[in-house]
Structure formats: structure tokens, C-alpha cells
Amino acid sequence: xxxxxxxxxAALVAMSSMAAVGIKASHNVKGHKLVMNEKAMTHQxxxxxxxxxxxxxxxxxxxxxxYLRHGYAIYPDGQNFYMDEQVDGRMxxxxxxxxxxxxxxxxxxxxxxxxxxxxxGQLNEDGTEITVEMGQSLYHSYTYDxxxxxxxxxTQIAYNEAGDPYIEFIIDDRTEEVVYTIDGETxxxxxxxxxxEDAQNPYWGxxxxxxxxxxxxxxxxxxxxxxxxxxxxxxxxxxxxxAIITEQPEGDLYTxxxxxxxxxxxxxxxxNLKTDGDVTIxxxxxxxxxxxxxxxWLEDYGYWVEGTYDAATGEIAIPVGQxxxxxxxxxxxxxxxxxxxxAYLDNxxxxxxxxxxxxxxxxxxxxxFTGDALYLLDCEGxxxxxxxxxxxxxxxxxxxxxxxxxxxxxxxxxxxxGEELPFAQLINTVPxxxxxxxxxxxxxxxxxxxxTYLIYTLPTTDVEGNLINPECLSFSIWLDNGDVPELFxxxxxxxxxxxxxxxxxxxxxxxxxxxxxxxxYGCIFYRTNEGxxxxxxxxxxxxxxxxxxxxxxxxxxxxxxxxxxxxxxxQSSVSETVTGKTVKSVRHYNVAGQQVTQPQGLTIQVTTxxxxxxxxxxxIK
Numbered sequence: 001x002x003x004x005x006x007x008x009x010a011a012l013v014a015m016s017s018m019a020a021v022g023i024k025a026s027h028n029v030k031g032h033k034l035v036m037n038e039k040a041m042t043h044q045x046x047x048x049x050x051x052x053x054x055x056x057x058x059x060x061x062x063x064x065x066x067y068l069r070h071g072y073a074i075y076p077d078g079q080n081f082y083m084d085e086q087v088d089g090r091m092x093x094x095x096x097x098x099x100x101x102x103x104x105x106x107x108x109x110x111x112x113x114x115x116x117x118x119x120x121g122q123l124n125e126d127g128t129e130i131t132v133e134m135g136q137s138l139y140h141s142y143t144y145d146x147x148x149x150x151x152x153x154x155t156q157i158a159y160n161e162a163g164d165p166y167i168e169f170i171i172d173d174r175t176e177e178v179v180y181t182i183d184g185e186t187x188x189x190x191x192x193x194x195x196x197e198d199a200q201n202p203y204w205g206x207x208x209x210x211x212x213x214x215x216x217x218x219x220x221x222x223x224x225x226x227x228x229x230x231x232x233x234x235x236x237x238x239x240x241x242x243a244i245i246t247e248q249p250e251g252d253l254y255t256x257x258x259x260x261x262x263x264x265x266x267x268x269x270x271x272n273l274k275t276d277g278d279v280t281i282x283x284x285x286x287x288x289x290x291x292x293x294x295x296x297w298l299e300d301y302g303y304w305v306e307g308t309y310d311a312a313t314g315e316i317a318i319p320v321g322q323x324x325x326x327x328x329x330x331x332x333x334x335x336x337x338x339x340x341x342x343a344y345l346d347n348x349x350x351x352x353x354x355x356x357x358x359x360x361x362x363x364x365x366x367x368x369f370t371g372d373a374l375y376l377l378d379c380e381g382x383x384x385x386x387x388x389x390x391x392x393x394x395x396x397x398x399x400x401x402x403x404x405x406x407x408x409x410x411x412x413x414x415x416x417x418g419e420e421l422p423f424a425q426l427i428n429t430v431p432x433x434x435x436x437x438x439x440x441x442x443x444x445x446x447x448x449x450x451x452t453y454l455i456y457t458l459p460t461t462d463v464e465g466n467l468i469n470p471e472c473l474s475f476s477i478w479l480d481n482g483d484v485p486e487l488f489x490x491x492x493x494x495x496x497x498x499x500x501x502x503x504x505x506x507x508x509x510x511x512x513x514x515x516x517x518x519x520x521y522g523c524i525f526y527r528t529n530e531g532x533x534x535x536x537x538x539x540x541x542x543x544x545x546x547x548x549x550x551x552x553x554x555x556x557x558x559x560x561x562x563x564x565x566x567x568x569x570x571q572s573s574v575s576e577t578v579t580g581k582t583v584k585s586v587r588h589y590n591v592a593g594q595q596v597t598q599p600q601g602l603t604i605q606v607t608t609x610x611x612x613x614x615x616x617x618x619x620i621k
Contacts, residue, residue, distance in 0.1 A: 055137045055147075056118035059104075062096030066236035067187060071229030072194060073108040074155055074167075074206055081167060081223065083195070083205040091231055093130075093187075099123040101130050106150065107138070107213060107224040119150060121180070130180040130187075138213055138222075146217035152178060152190070154209040155225050157201070167206055169214050169221035178211060185233035192227025242323040242333060245304040249291045251284035256374055256424035257469060261383040261413040262297050263341055263354070263393055265406050270343060270354045270391055272383055273297075279374060279424040283309055290316040290369070294324070295336060296398045298407050301325040305336055307364070316367040324398070332402035338362040339399075341409050343391025352388050356406045358399060365396050372467075373422035381411035427469040431556040432462035434473065434546040439565050440522075442540070455522040456542050458512075459560065470520075472548050474508045477523070478562050480539035485562075485569065490518070494526055506545070539566045 071086045092104040101121040117139060121132040132150075139148040152175035158168040178190040192210030201207075210227030214220060256279045264271040280293040282304075290309035293302065295318070303325060307318035318336065326333030339358040346353050368375040381393030395411030413421045441455040458475060462468050477488040487505035490498075498515035507518055517524040541564040547557040562569065 055140055056102065056120070060094045060096055060100075060102045060118065062094040062100070062102070064236050065093050065095070066234050067091050067093065067231035068234050069108065069229055069231050071108075071189065071226055072208075073224070073226040073229075074208060075108055075224050075226075081206065083208075086226065086229065090234075090237070092236065094118075095123065099125075103130075103132065106132070107211065108226045108229070128182050130182065131177050132180065133177045134175060146215050148213050148215055148222045150211070150213055152210070153212050153214075153225075154193070154207070155212065155221065156207045157203040165203060167221050169212055169225070171214065172209075180231075187231040187233075189226070189229035189231065194227060242326050244323050244326055245291065245306060246302060248293075249282045249284065249289070249304060249306075251282040251287075251289070251291070254281040254283070254369075254371070254426070255279075256281065256372075256422075257427040257467075258297065258424050259413050259421050260297065260376070260410040260423050261381050261393070261395075262408055262410050263381070263383070263391065264297075264408045265341075265354045265356065270352060270388070272390055281369065281374065283369070285309065285311050290318075290367075292316070292318065292367075295365075296324055296334070296396065296408060297410060298324075298334065298398055301334075309369075314369045314371075316369055317364040318367070319364050320362060323401075332400065334407060335399045335401055336365065337397045337399045338365055338395070339397045339406070339409065340394040341391060341406070343388035352391075354391055356397070356409070358397065358404070358406075367423070372426035374424040376410070376412055376423040379411035381409075382414055384414050425467050427467050429469050429472065429548055431548055431550070431558060432464075432466065432468055432546055433558045434468060434544045434560045435459035435461050435463050435465075436560045436563050437475065437542050437544050439542060439563055442565055452525040453522055454525070454540065454542070454565075456563075458520050458544060462546070468546060469548075470513075471509045472546050474506050474545045474547065475512075476506045476543050476545070478541040478543060478564075480541070480564070480567075480569070482538050485539075485541070488525075539564050539569075541565065541569070 067090065069086050069089050069091055072084070073086050074081060074083050086108050089105065089108055091106060094102040094104075096102065099122055101123050102118045103121060104118045106117075106119050117137075119132060119136040119138070121130040123130055134149075134151050136150045137147040138150055141147070151169075151171045153169055153171040156168050156170065157165050159165055180190070181188045190211060193208060195205050195208045198204040208225060208227055210225050212225035213222035215222055258277050258279050262273045264273055277294070277297065279295065282291040282293075284290070288309050288311070290307050291304045292307070293304045295305055301324055303323065305318050305322040305324065307316050309316050320335075320337050322336050323333040324336060337358050339356060341354055341356045343352055344355050345351070366377040368377060376396060379393075379395035381390070381395060383390050393409055393411050395409050397409045398407035399405070400407060410423075412423055437459055438457045439454070440457060443453040443455070454477070458470070458473060460467060460470070478485050479488050489503050489505050490500060490507060491503050492500040495515070495517055498511055498518045500511065507523075512518045512520050512523075541562045543562040544560040545557055546559075547555050550556050
């Protein structure tokens, strides 16, 4: 929002055709930093640096009147500047005690970015004039510690060393206040000077004098200047607050685990995330209604969105535009929309950026609910694709209402094999035996100074095929040096980017989800299979654990087999020898669930230790 970048996207148009009022002018004008002399550091700027009053965000007490504006302005719209007739927009005025007057949206086309700004004025004794002092703050950015100040001045086209045009705002520091004239139900703004048509200057439409604004930190044009504005009184708008649902609606409640693919836009950078957390659904089949809590991955705001539910097909249709968050004081929120993203290379700084487009034609976001899984329909995207292809996605968007910026986009995720996963799914949080992980590949750095990488896939189900909660998973790496297999120790000093606080030989979910060198798809070892300090000699394996609390709060921990890269090993002897636990009993069950005295064929082996823990493994004899 701070730098109003104007892209070179519009062809030069004969300005004679724009001389008529009402034709919108868009030009290849770049918004470079404003160059200004020190003497142009007006009293307004000096006052704000001394702590002059900040923007007024709450409506003052007094009589409220509303006016429709008509006049001319230079203003930003997305990534372009325009010179156009003002044919819409309101300015609210509060007439308070002792002749105080407060004006909201004093400048044209600032309703999105600075929708809640008031400036103070003074009404004369006969009630015919409002005097407004320059230098008042229209907006304060805590990010940049800078203000947008009201100022009288002129815009003109200047050129940088490369010959690129940009809009330069020159403050008239002789003008310390402006006057609005009241004539019945009409208010006339300060007159200003309209652009003068110049056949030799294709940008004449952007050279005018009037009421404008600028940033205090770099003195750049804040992108609003108007002149010759006339205000006509109209009925004030009723205060509106979006319909929001914070209480859980009536119906059947389902809690699913989020498994969406997500791209988050943060300050122009592209961030690729796989999300977690719960998606809560209420189905009211009698009313044909469905409600989804936290449909978007941003924060757990607790808001619900409402849609229709078709019991015959399981389809849910959520109308777009609903709010998943709203701030009444600042009058902005986060809306659920549909749209697409794309990655593009910015030629100016050779940096990949994220572009996005909201699909205004789409009226509903459609889901399929099966009772144990939620699918987002018609979406596309693949966070497992190579960079920057994963920046191309279509799906459900979070849009900030005050400026239209995208917060994130969500779509169907894929597993390591490219198979589509549910948007959210029912997960098993009861004791379960996790299915075996798989080892995909092994890459050796080739010398003592290189790195070794083990590529694997952690299970998403238990041995019976039921979905399990990945947050209950952990895993260990086993090394076979030719003697007795041993657990590999991840040293906190080495894995500084994985949030390890102490050395460990078991990696819990929160480490591999947020880690850099340890992930759900592989881990880096800062040792190799060669040199004087080999990582292993014979084999390497991985084992997964699934830990959940019982009804008493005690942990129940079950284990998968140890999956080895090269050779099979005796599961029970490895576990008992290396863990150092004392075995209390070993039981075997056939595939029908019947206990047997000796393992034969495919058998489930349940080992119980004296500390109360158990491990489960498949045994084939």
C-alpha cells in the first residue's frame, strides 16, 4: 500500500480524445520516490515529526450529514493512476459543538485504504465556511512509522535518469489551510487548477493543482489529488456490519483435520505451506444448511460461514463474500472468495513475485462432504511441484476487505506420489498401530565433507487403513554398523534449524513439520557413507511411532516395523536390544484377530514392557 507502483501497461492515447469529461485516463507512469528540496519540508511535516495529532478513527459526537462528491481527481486504482471525473464517493461531515467540524474521506478514492479517517475543521460564525488546516494525518502506518498527510500542492510528470515518467507531488507550503463554502445543501471545495491540455505532452492530464497527500518518511506522493469538487447533501448511510456467525449453529458436529495446499502472500514474497489445524463442520440436514468454521488457513478466528447442504449428494455450497473475521473499530475484515494465483518474474529487480486475481463471476464455493472427509471442488494446485510452478493455483481465497489484498489461497493437496488428498479428513486419535513408512531413496554426498539425504514417506493411516492424526506421529532412524543396530542421535547443535532443544533419537511431529533439515519427506545427515567417520556401514532404517493418551491421560505408544533400506532384520530382537526396555510379554495374533502360540505366516506381534508401554510389529514367518 505504501508505494503506489504504477506499471507501464497502457499504450499512449491521444490526449485530445481525453479532453472531454468522463473519460478515464491511464498511462505508463511509474511511481518513483519523490525528489523534494529541504525548503519544501513544510510546517505540516515538521509538526508531525514533533508528534502532531494522528488520524482520527472514531466518529466524533455531533450532527452527521452525508454528501455525494462531484469533481475531478488523480487517484490510484490497483496498479495504475487515473485522471478522471469524480462521479461517486461520499464525504461524511459531523457538525460538533463550538463550531468544530469533522470531515471523513476528505480525498477522493481513499475509501478502501483509509476508510475510517476524519480530519478536523472549523465552522465560521455564520455557518457558511469550513476551514481545514493542512498537515493533518489521514493514515498512520505502524509498519513504516510514517503518516499520510493532507497538503495543498500540484502534481506534475517528471522523468528519472532512465527516461521513465513518474508523478511528482510538489507541496505549496504557503497554503496552510483550505476553505469549503456552504450554500444550502451544497458545499464547494477549494477550486484548484485543472490540467491544461498540451499537444506536446501526452501526460498533461496528470498535471494539476489541488488538495493532495504524501508520505512523511520519503515524501512520496500518496496517490490522491482533487480539484473543483462539489458536494451535494444526501441521506447518510446506515452503519453496516457484515453478517458474522460466532456461535456454533445447531446440527451434527464433525471435526476434521485440515490437509489443504496453501500459498500465503506476505509482503510480496511467495510462501508455500502445507497447513494443519482443524476444520469444524455443522450439518443441519432438516434445514438443508451447512456451516464451516475456519474454512481458511490464517488464524483461528472462530467464525462460521453458512451454506446450503444437499443430503442426497453431500454437496455444500458456500456463497462467496462471507466474513471469517471482522474488526468493527477499523471497519475491515477477511472475506471468503474464489480466485487464482500465478508466479511471475519481476524484470525490474529479477525477483519472483506472486500475482493473484479474484474471480468475481463465481458465486459459491463448492465442497463435497462424505462424513469422514471434505473435498474442495474445482480447485487446482500442487505444492509438491517444482518452483515456481506451485505458485499457479485456483481455489478458495482470503481477501482483506479494505484493500482487496490476498491473504492466502487454499486448494486440494497432494501426497508425495501426486495423489489428491481430501481438503480435510476425519482422523484417528485413539490408540492405533501406524502403517509402515516407506524409504524412497538414499543420496550420499560422496565424501567426508558432503551431506547425506534419506528420502522417505511417513504413513497417513494405521495398519487397518484408518486415517491417523499426523500430530501424534514421531519417528526414529536406525543405523546398522554390522554389529547391533542402534538409534541415530539428532544433535541439537547440528540441527539448529529444526528447533531441537536437546539431543534426541526420536523426532516428534512438531519438529518435522516446522523443521528445515528434518521434514515429513526426508532428512539431511551431516555425515556420509565414506571417509573416517561414516554414517553407516551396512544399512539404515526408519520406524514410526503413534502416541495418544488413554482415558486416564497416560500415553499409549505403538510402533510400526523398522523399514530398512537394503535388508530385512528381526524386528523384536532389534527393538528389545536397543531400547534397553525389559520385555514383560510377547503375544501373537493372526489376521483374524485370534491369539496364537507361535507366529506363522503374517502375524501381528504385540510386545508389552515392564514400564507399561507396548510396541506392535508385523512378523512374517
